[in-house]
Amino acid sequence: MKTRPIRAAMAAAAAAALALTAACSGGGDDDGKITLSVGLFGDFGFGPLYEEYTKLHPEIEFEERIAEFADHHTNLTTHLATGSGAADIEAVEVGYISQYTAQPDRFHNLLDLGAADLEGQWLDWKWQQALSKDGESLIGLGTDVGGMAMCYRRDLFEQAGLPVERDEVSALWAGSWEDYVEVGRLYSAATGGDSFFESSGNMFRAMVEQADEGVYDREDNLVVESNPAIGDAWDLTVEAIEAGMSNRLQAWTPEWNAGFNEGTFATIICPAWMTSYIETNAPDSAGLWDIATVPGGAGNMGGSHLVLPAQGDHPEEAYEFIEWLTAPEQQLKVFESTGNFPSTPGLYEDEALTGLTKPYFNDAPVGQIFTAAAQAVRPQYQGPLQGDVLATIGQGLGRIEDGSQTPDEAWTQVLADLESF
Amino acid sequence: MTIAAKRTADPTGRSSPTAPRRFQLLRYRLDLKASPYLYIAPFFVLFAVFGLFPLAYTAWVSTHEWSLLSDAHVFVGLGNYQTLLGDRYFWNALGNTLSILLLATVPQLLAALLLAHLLTLRLRGQTFWRMGMLLPNVASVVAVAVIFSQLFGRDFGLVNWVLESLGAGRVDWQSGSATSHIAIAVMVAWKWTGYNALIYLAAMQSVPREVYEAAHLDGASRMQQLFHVTVPMIRPTIVFTVIVSTIYGLQIFAEPQLFGGGGPNGVTGGASRQFQTLTLYLYEHGFNRGFEFGYASAVAWTMFLVIVLVALLNYLFIRRIRSDS
Structure with a gap:
């Protein structure tokens, strides 16, 4: 009976494979954790802020994907068109934002998610850039200018x-x-x-x-x-x-x-x-x-916005995060660590911002x-x-x-x- | 194997076939007749799903004005092909592709032949040399392209540094047509020469010793032996490498794309489109502003026809090797 052990082994292998896949797919949201993916071009200096946010909201984890500038926007357009593959949160540079505001239904409308009350926080033109033509939907929140x-x-x-x-x-x-x-x-x-x-x-x-x-x-x-x-x-x-x-x-x-x-x-x-x-x-x-x-x-x-593609599964959590991330306090931290300049004029009177110098640039x-x-x-x-x-x-x-x-x-x-x- | 085992164990007991017995017999016949087809079916199913269907669907898409950004797909018949043939950037891309193909393939296959010939000689550490041949081929295309783009850099490239120290001037490899084609051809040749050399080597080892001995007695030098004995004897292999290199060469993408850098020059193959290949041309229309999949599909099909045509011409050309010998 040479066949028996082989069959048994195969069955065992199949069972193990099944168990493995089950284990893998079960690892996601079951334990109450939500992983938000963030698609960026280049380093936005968000690293320490993810950690800070996870401390405030232990159930949220982050996965950052960084692509090259041109590839990033090409990929985003492809992912939007095909309805899958985009990150929960994507960065869009100002040269591309109008291309996306022209198709607002591909994004979560941030006005419905709570951004409606925050208009005064950003430079007026920064806010306008992310509005659709009819002004009904806002696809992104401004990061830097x-x-x-x-x-x-x-x-x-x-x-x-x-x-x-x-x-x-x-x-x-x-x-x-x-x-x-x-x-x-x-x-x-x-x-x-x-x-x-x-x-x-x-x-x-x-x-x-x-x-x-x-x-x-x-x-x-x-x-x-x-x-x-x-x-x-x-x-x-x-x-x-x-x-x-x-x-x-x-x-x-x-x-x-x-x-x-x-x-x-x-x-x-x-x-x-x-x-x-x-x-x-x-x-x-x-x-x-x-x-x-x-x-x-x-x-x-230049300067960017953070947008939430409609295909993302966690709009509320993602919105809550980018609202926090683009708030003046966090924009100031990004400026201090990278030099990306805040788009929130409330900071422009703030000594912490105006007083900043860069040793690298001869203390400019x-x-x-x-x-x-x-x-x-x-x-x-x-x-x-x-x-x-x-x-x-x-x-x-x-x-x-x-x-x-x-x-x-x-x-x-x-x-x-x-x-x- | 399991079926055969069962079959020898089973027919001992009963002489008159009952209903379940007949069913078993039927199953056995079916197994015998259908199984071979089932075994080879996965390949054909996969080929149909990932090869045939996309091919046909691309043809279908190519007859439409089909943008990824809009849901309306308007039928335009052969309109895309008409626009394509009237676009001088397409002809420019075709010219560039053929030029790079020639520059890359001809020296590459000749070098491969010579290398293979050298490898048939008695060398110390034979396996080391033979495996070494394959190393460039194992490296990823992207890594090769990135490194060579730096070597061919204008200001800080190694090639220019060597040229300068030899007293020759610096070359702006990227901005000229010929120079950019040479740089890209070098990347292709570097990656594939060793691979082709190994294939030639394998073919050369099956050439009977006696032929060489006869040639030797007739006073043929090593070089004469290579071109008058070896080459005609390994003709089928040469046909194979020529056709495979042609197909690869007509589709090169990563090398020119990365050579052009991260900006718009990587898409158009330089500011003057001096090294835009057909695949880059396709990429420009399919995966850039507009995302014109209909037009890009027309490019893809035209490329397919060009490849078939060039491969055919090559085949006819290489066939003459036999008549010469």
């Missing part, structure tokens, strides 16, 4: 014979972006052609973010061709490229990351969140970077600098494909940078590419 400043390398400025102290540096280009380009010329001349900034796309974007109207009008029509602010920004950027000021880097690439430490460029547009990026990317350059004001007035670049008063930047921001309407439009124009500038096209050819192709949007 990206009021702009200009980060610069003190050592490189000194070598080029330029002023080094932040007030003097700010004064260099206090007038306009034209002044900034002039300083760039001086810098290039003094250093024998070193790059003044990292990528022309970023400079272009900063100028566009400062305009009253960006790449879309309020009816969601693309106005790239007709908006004079865009044309002016393009022309000035091209001028800077032709003067050889750009380091021709592309954001988020290894070369770009290395540039912060190696000093291949002297300035970079610095929204508040960029400060922590520089700090973690160039730990050896402490004291070399400093922060001045940005030319051309105030503007917002980041609290003051970014409070002033955030308060001066005039909101600009963000259209549905904001991020993609800016990326397409940025690529046009990239083609001028690498010499494959003349400015006119690049502009023509940008307009042709935008036709397909």
Whole structure:
């Protein structure tokens, strides 16, 4: 009877497998614990806050998933469309938020979950950005805003014979972006052609973010061709490229990351969140970077919201958490640990915020600098494909940078590419 | 096995078949006839579910204006294919793909042939060398692409550092067409050369010794032996590697995508689309703004046809090896 033991063994194995799967699937909510998944791009500095929240609410646990910036939003859109795979809580960057407010039924309406009473807590425009067109549903609560400043390398400025102290540096280009380009010329001349900034796309974007109207009008029509602010920004950027000021880097690439430490460029547009990026990317350059004001007035670049996809199973718990997480006290803690600037104006008078300095940036008063930047921001309407439009124009500038096209050819192709949007 | 055991144990007792007996007989016949099909069925079922069905469904989707973002799917017939053939970015992507394919496959297979030839010689630590060949292939594509992208970096890349110290200028590998194709081809070749070399080696070992001895007596050098004896003898294997590399090469995605970096250049294959391959073109339309699955499906089917065509051409080309010998 050779068959018996084999069969018995197989039956036992099958039973064990069944038992195992049962055990695995039973481990979830049965013990009263709820695991909230949080989908982010990059580190938002929430780590210690999860722990703090779990202490307050022992039944809640967290699982953080971090993806790259572009992948994160692509994945989120796919998960929303297919109805599964999204985290309970997802971060959305401002360049993508209109794309999602256009389909509010894919998200839990936070107005129904208790956000209706909290409107005054955020900057007005931050709140508006997460509202659907009809104003009936709110899909997200604001985390940080990206009021702009200009980060610069003190050592490189000194070598080029330029002023080094932040007030003097700010004064260099206090007038306009034209002044900034002039300083760039001086810098290039003094250093024998070193790059003044990292990528022309970023400079272009900063100028566009400062305009009253960006790449879309309020009816969601693309106005790239007709908006004079865009044309002016393009022309000035091209001028800077032709003067050889750009380091021709592309954001988020290894070369770009290395540039912060190696000093291949002297300035970079610095929204508040960029400060922590520089700090973690160039730990050896402490004291070399400093922060001045940005030319051309105030503007917002970046910043995020936390949204709750409708497919999530724990809307109440998730909402309660993000309400806590985006409350002024917690936003202040995030600012202190990472530099992401709060979107709640209640804090802007708070000494704990305005008094904050960053040793890495030569003790720059980041609290003051970014409070002033955030308060001066005039909101600009963000259209549905904001991020993609800016990326397409940025690529046009990239083609001028690498010499494959003349400015006119690049502009023509940008307009042709935008036709397909 | 169990059935056979039962069968020999059972028929001893009864001579006249009763009802349960007949049932058993029936079951036995059914077992004999149907079981083989049942055993191979899982493959075909899986193939139908994960291969055939998606293929057919993709064809169906490709005839629609089908965006992931909206629930309305409008039938447009061959409209997507028409747009596709009229899009110069598609032809650009096709050109890039073929260029990278040539740059990657031809040197790679020649190198594999030479390496395999070297491995047939008596070497010390034979197993070590042979296993070493396979190591690049075991590494994940993403890891390979990330590391090579850094090696080919403009400012801090090792390749440029070497070029510079040799007195040659720095190269902005990413921004040029030819340079970016070369960089990507190197990644592909690095990963697959060893793999193909091992396959050639296996084939070479089945070539009879006598043939070489005869060639040797006729005064053929080692190189002549390789190209006039070995290559014709392992022709089926060469056909296999050429076709497999072609199929792989026409579908490369991770290498150009990661080479382009995290931003929009990773989707369009550089600011001028200088290294956008067909798969990246598909990705741009299917998994980006718009999420145009209908159009992306049309791209997928067109790619399928291109692959069949190129594989066929390759096959015809390689077949000539025999007539030469």
